[in-house]
Amino acid sequence: xxxxxxxxxxxxxRFGLPALALIATVIxxxxxxxxxxxxxxxxxxxxxxxxxxxxxxxxxxxxxxxPLIFTGxxxxxxxxxxxxxxxxxxxxxxxAIVTVVFGVTSWGVAWLQLPxxxxxxxxxxxxxxxxxVILKTRFGVDEVxxxxxxxxxxxxxxxxxxxxxxxxxxxxxxxxxxxxxxxLRLPRLIEGLRLHWGFGLALIAAVLVWLIETRTVLxxxxxxxxxxxxxxxxxxxPVNRVLVQTALISGGLAALAGFSEVAGLKGHLSRDLSPxxxxxxxxxxxxxxxxxxGVILSALFVxxxxxxxxxxxxxxxxxxxxxxxxxxxxxxxMVLAISLTHRRVVWR
Amino acid sequence: MSxxxxxxxxxxxxxxxxxxxxxxxxxxMGELICERAGVLNLGIEGIxxxxxFTGWFAVYLGLPLWLGVAVAFGSGMAFGLLHGILTVxxxxxxxxxxxGITLLATATASFTYxxxxxxxxxxxxxxxxxxxxxxxxxxxxxxxxxxxxxxPLTYAAFVTAALVAWVLMRTPLGLAIRATGxxxxxxxxxxxxxxxxxxxxxxxxxxxxxVGGAFLTLSAFSSFFFDMVNGRGWICIALVVFGAWRPGxxxxxxxLFAAFDALQVRLQQTPLGxxxxxxxxxxxxxxxxxxxxxxxxxRAEVPQALMSPYNKGER
Numbered sequence: 001x002x003x004x005x006x007x008x009x010x011x012x013x014r015f016g017l018p019a020l021a022l023i024a025t026v027i028x029x030x031x032x033x034x035x036x037x038x039x040x041x042x043x044x045x046x047x048x049x050x051x052x053x054x055x056x057x058x059x060x061x062x063x064x065x066x067p068l069i070f071t072g073x074x075x076x077x078x079x080x081x082x083x084x085x086x087x088x089x090x091x092x093x094x095x096a097i098v099t100v101v102f103g104v105t106s107w108g109v110a111w112l113q114l115p116x117x118x119x120x121x122x123x124x125x126x127x128x129x130x131x132x133v134i135l136k137t138r139f140g141v142d143e144v145x146x147x148x149x150x151x152x153x154x155x156x157x158x159x160x161x162x163x164x165x166x167x168x169x170x171x172x173x174x175x176x177x178x179x180x181x182x183x184l185r186l187p188r189l190i191e192g193l194r195l196h197w198g199f200g201l202a203l204i205a206a207v208l209v210w211l212i213e214t215r216t217v218l219x220x221x222x223x224x225x226x227x228x229x230x231x232x233x234x235x236x237x238p239v240n241r242v243l244v245q246t247a248l249i250s251g252g253l254a255a256l257a258g259f260s261e262v263a264g265l266k267g268h269l270s271r272d273l274s275p276x277x278x279x280x281x282x283x284x285x286x287x288x289x290x291x292x293x294g295v296i297l298s299a300l301f302v303x304x305x306x307x308x309x310x311x312x313x314x315x316x317x318x319x320x321x322x323x324x325x326x327x328x329x330x331x332x333x334m335v336l337a338i339s340l341t342h343r344r345v346v347w348r
Numbered sequence: 349m350s351x352x353x354x355x356x357x358x359x360x361x362x363x364x365x366x367x368x369x370x371x372x373x374x375x376x377m378g379e380l381i382c383e384r385a386g387v388l389n390l391g392i393e394g395i396x397x398x399x400x401f402t403g404w405f406a407v408y409l410g411l412p413l414w415l416g417v418a419v420a421f422g423s424g425m426a427f428g429l430l431h432g433i434l435t436v437x438x439x440x441x442x443x444x445x446x447x448g449i450t451l452l453a454t455a456t457a458s459f460t461y462x463x464x465x466x467x468x469x470x471x472x473x474x475x476x477x478x479x480x481x482x483x484x485x486x487x488x489x490x491x492x493x494x495x496x497x498x499x500p501l502t503y504a505a506f507v508t509a510a511l512v513a514w515v516l517m518r519t520p521l522g523l524a525i526r527a528t529g530x531x532x533x534x535x536x537x538x539x540x541x542x543x544x545x546x547x548x549x550x551x552x553x554x555x556x557x558x559v560g561g562a563f564l565t566l567s568a569f570s571s572f573f574f575d576m577v578n579g580r581g582w583i584c585i586a587l588v589v590f591g592a593w594r595p596g597x598x599x600x601x602x603x604l605f606a607a608f609d610a611l612q613v614r615l616q617q618t619p620l621g622x623x624x625x626x627x628x629x630x631x632x633x634x635x636x637x638x639x640x641x642x643x644x645x646x647r648a649e650v651p652q653a654l655m656s657p658y659n660k661g662e663r
Contacts, residue, residue, distance in 0.1 A: 001437055001543075002659055002660040003437075003438070003439065003659050032459070035463070036463055084443055086447070135638075135641075135642060139642050139645050140645045141638075141641045141642055141645045142589065142641070142645070144390065144443065144585075145582055145585050145586050145589070145637070145638075145641060146638050146641065148579070148582045149579065149582055149583070149586070149634045149635075149637055149638055150634075150638075151579075152578070152579045152631070152634045153631045153634045153635060156627040156628075156630050156631045157627065157631070159627050160625045160627040160628070163625075164625060279447075279451070282444075282447055283448075283451070286444055317466075319458070319459050319462035319463055319466075321455050321458040321459040321462060322459060324451060324454070324455030324458070324459075325452060325455040325456055325459055327451070328448050328449075328451040328452035328455055329452065331444070331448045331451070332430075332434065332445065332448045332449075332452070335434075335440050335441065335444055335445065335448070336434060336438060336440060339438060339439070339440055340438075
């Protein structure tokens with residue numbers, strides 16, 4: 001078999017194939033439920049209900065989506081320039097660490113402290129990604145492996161901090177950090193609803209990233225570098241500088257996930273602050289086809305699947321890992337579907 | 349300093365290094381085959397988890413140990429086939445598919461484990477491979493204990509590496525595989541099936557990765573834990589680069605890496621371990637891998653067609 005490009009894919013192809021990918025995911029979910037000995041319809045219903053069936057469920061999903069929007073944006077920006085940042089997890093923790101470091105003592109001016117600490121968090125995350133990117137541009141070291149390995153190093157560093165210098169003496173022996181000051185707690189987005197300003201910040205970030213990508217020279221250059229670095233270099237684009245700028249944005253965005261989780265939700269640093277938000281960000285970004293505004297939707301979808309599967313698991317007894325399987329499958333199905341909208345299979 | 353010499357001169361240290369290297373050798377050989385055929389397989393981490401689980405589960409259900417290894421190999425091949433179909437004939441991004449496969453395989457292993465053992469709090473144990481001293485050789489002082497008193501799966505790792513090296517470097521099949529990784533168009537012009545060779549390489553390579561994972565449950569720990577692979581797959585990708593895509597050098601890299609890993613565990617027991625946080629020792633292997641990449645990347649001979657899909661009739 002071989003693939004033949006299609007110049008102008010029909011509307012049926014452009015919308016039908018992604019829809020097919022979604023249907024295939026739902027079928028897979030039903031099969032998994034059957035294997036687990038549960039009723040497929042009831043299982044799907046429970047996932048939906050757990051994700052969006054009540055005000056509580058919906059708020060839970062929005063809260064879960066917040067860090068995923070940030071990490072999804074981080075990955076989307078980087079992947080657009082073919083900078084394979086698989087280290088959003090490490091950058092997230094870098095942001096969380098400095099949020100606690102600069103947040104334990106109140107400065108007495110809350111309106112100043114919050115944005116300043118957020119900015120420091122962005123800088124920390126950017127710095128963590130800067131290392132692998134410089135190794136890439138200077139020494140030709142593949143950034144996939146270096147960013148991945150740094151995730152493990154960073155988690156060990158967090159483990160050291162919460163068991164050592166940052167340990168909360170009032171934590172009853174639990175390895176968690178001292179809590180941040182009251183001034184550093186993000187206010188509620190809407191009074192009375194359990195949803196913090198991190199979500200609003202994530203939406204603003206998505207719009208900003210969209211503006212950068214579509215309305216600025218940097219955005220144009222990132223796209224050019226991603227499509228063909230040789231051609232971009234030939235066209236006079238400073239490829240390495242664009243990669244470094246992309247890395248600073250990407251690492252900073254991932255760090256904001258850590259900032260928002262600490263300042264908005266948890267109030268302290270611990271080893272389980274992120275259940276893999278950095279890795280899940282890759283799925284979020286891919287499902288959104290790397291579109292910054294699409295990241296919002298796909299983060300809501302992914303968060304919904306996780307939150308829904310959690311509550312379904314308690315009720316129906318299907319292991320909660322069904323969520324991870326479904327997301328992995330939807331990722332693979334979607335990539336295949338998108339690829340086939342522009343190309344057709346020819347058997348010969 | 350004397351503490352360091354004491355560690356390095358103990359036969360048990362070298363025995364541990366070779367034991368730690370074994371799963372890495374299996375998986376590194378698997379990744380090396382894939383990359384030599386032009387396919388980066390980032391599914392390695394998840395496929396190792398899958399192999400660790402299926403191998404352990406088969407033995408837990410009553411199959412003999414060697415069949416457990418075979419089951420792991422088969423499960424690795426299955427995920428390799430999925431990876432191969434998506435990246436070779438369909439030419440999808442090897443980065444995205446690989447990460448997707450890692451997530452899929454890891455989640456499938458966890459899902460099945462929870463489904464099969466819903467109420468278990470402490471992971472059940474199996475009877476793992478026992479050391480198998482080679483008659484005669486194991487009597488040699490020092491070397492006998494260090495090299496020839498290992499479990500059968502460790503010997504198998506070295507035999508596999510030798511076999512991979514021989515096939516890849518000395519046979520027409522190996523030449524064909526390397527050709528598809530260097531210049532697929534030229535290979536196709538020779539009448540070779542690029543798709544077939546690449547698919548085959550990814551399937552067999554993924555099988556080996558899964559056996560590397562199975563080593564952890566069947567020879568090292570005797571239980572299955574969710575996070576037991578713990579980045580070993582990513583380290584194997586670094587080892588392939590470190591070994592400049594050559595089997596012999598990659599094995600040396602794995603041994604070197606394993607020696608450092610064995611050393612950091614032992615250093616934690618010395619006075620040094622009382623001063624420095626244990627996390628620093630645990631981070632050393634990862635930092636070392638990054639350092640190795642930096643040192644080797646400059647003069648590495650990357651397969652020219654690595655990560656570029658081949659589509660007949662397209663140039």
